[in-house]
Amino acid sequence: MKKASGLPSWDPSGSGKTTMMNIIGCMDKPSLGEVILDGTDITKRSRKELTEVRRDKIGLVFQQFHLMNYLTALENVMMAQYYHSMPDEEEAMEALREVGLADRAKHLPNQLSGGEQQRVCIARALINHPALLLADEPTGNLDEKDEYLVMDIFEKLHNAGSSIIVVTHDPEVGDEAERMIVLEHERIAREEKKKRQRPIIAE
Template identity: 80%
Template sequence: MDILKLVDVSKIYGDLKALDKINLRVEKGEWLSIMGPSGSGKTTMMNIIGAMDKPSIGEVILEGEDISKKSPKELTVIRRDKIGLIFQQFHLVNYLSALENVMMAQYYHSMPDAEEAMAALEAVGLKDRAKHLPNQLSGGEQQRVCIARALINHPSILLADEPTGNLDEKNEFIVMDIFEKLHNAGSTIIVVTHDPEVGEESERMITLEHGRITNEETKKRRRPVVSTEIKDNKLKEFI
């Protein structure tokens, strides 16, 4: 079953076509990587999939609903309720603890729940770091807070922008470990990346060039899961 469909989607800025007649289907539970060089249209596609922008032409069907003509206010609600965003730059609030950063996402969605937020942090191996401020956490720990924040409102799609771009090899492995477990538990994951190793972790990979899909591969590379601190049962609570 398709959870997301792009139909003849173009994004045009004057004479520039950032996206040019993109057609894409994403199934529920699929892990897709969107790859391509700088200027290929990856960010534009991410913004449209994530309800942060609208196409100039075409339809974006999310869970059976065309969101391409929605108002900015309506897109905010869709983004809040259906898209779990994970950014390369983390975007954590510096004066809030890890727990409070996760609870802030709950606040904009419904009601803050410290117990549920703590369970989300435990799921990504950060229960003992819940009271720490962002500047007291490593880059990998901050990214895991972002994942917990993205999961807390049970989104339909997890959308990650270069999720390992600021991480060392060890923390990159931990973050990809979490994605692997989430995917195995049924999450729909879309990762925008320029890193071939990150792209290869997905079960399907598309390549963009000059706003068009030029290549598509279905290739799932399995690897051993070694990050024992991540709780499978807790992750499943947020799918």
């Protein structure tokens, strides 16, 4: 990942980024309008159907990790498998290997660095092979080295065919995007497209 800065310096806190992610991720419904996901309007689906869409199509990565502190990295990934279908240790190890954490599989979250915890979260999010990966400020709690590692994983996933939407305040992360949507005051202020093969970023 290269250094650059193309995003505004103002802090767009409260502009509606998390709300938008929650709606795309089928965790919330808008009071107005349509949300077309994979060709269908998800606002017309029941709560049960939305849970199924989320389980089958979407992977979620959060700034605050949300790992189970009493489970190892491997067990955290297997827990996600349990909710998706059934635990499979070898597949969970493969997911950890993909994010460079095979040697940390037996560690508890508090024995891992912030960047390692976020990579466990990415492994967990990949367990259902999601067509769409949503990451809400995934590098917000990471130092520069770990930010680069996480963005490199996203780039690899994107190049392998995943659609990725990243919310960020960070101009360097934002500049990695192939398409950038800027939110201001809970509305889309503008949109930029670039030719580079990078994840989608919302700011």
